[in-house]
Amino acid sequence: MLDDTDRRILRQMQAAPDLPLSDLAQRADLTPATLSRRLERMREAGIVKGKRAEIHWPSLGYAVEVSLRLTLDKTQSRAFEDFLAAARQVPEVIEIQTFLGQVDVRLAVIARDIPHYQQIYRERLLTLPHIADVEALMHVARIKDDEALPV
Structure with a gap:
């Protein structure tokens, strides 16, 4: 279900969850449009559930x-x-x-x-x-x- 590009996106998101999409796209070596499409697909599949604030x-x-x-x-x-x-x-x-x-x-x-x-x-x-x-x-x-x- 996930390919290497999806895994790269997920690794980058886990490493720096607060990154703006443009920076995340750059780190994942993708265009912002491609990143957005892949993130939307992973959200629809229930793989990416969203972002949340972690309060200490x-x-x-x-x-x-x-x-x-x-x-x-x-x-x-x-x-x-x-x-x-x-x-x-x-x-x-x-x-x-x-x-x-x-x-x-x-x-x-x-x-x-x-x-x-x-x-x-x-x-x-x-x-x-x-x-x-x-x-x-x-x-x-x-x-x-x-x-x-x-x-």
Whole structure:
């Protein structure tokens, strides 16, 4: 589906996502018109989903990150749907993942400090529906944070 030119475009986009199209075309050794056509084709195919701002939340005063691994009460028929809908409403939940196995859901939660996290945990997270078990893991360090693909 992708040829070498498409892969070159994707590598350049990953290396410098803020480049203007004219600079990206130059780095990919294409004309701006050709680059635009290829990008549009990759967007239509769902390969390129868009650009997004990556915000460094510690710079905004969020110093704590906690990963919660939750097991839901699966005897309730709408356990997943109800839980996920409610979890999406908690602003401090920055990521939600679902799994097959003993752990059903993982939430990444940010807070300004430990007292703020405790407040979020008690008032917002423990009140989420259908929780059977919770394990909290305090984030210490991010060793690798790279979404670039080897294209």
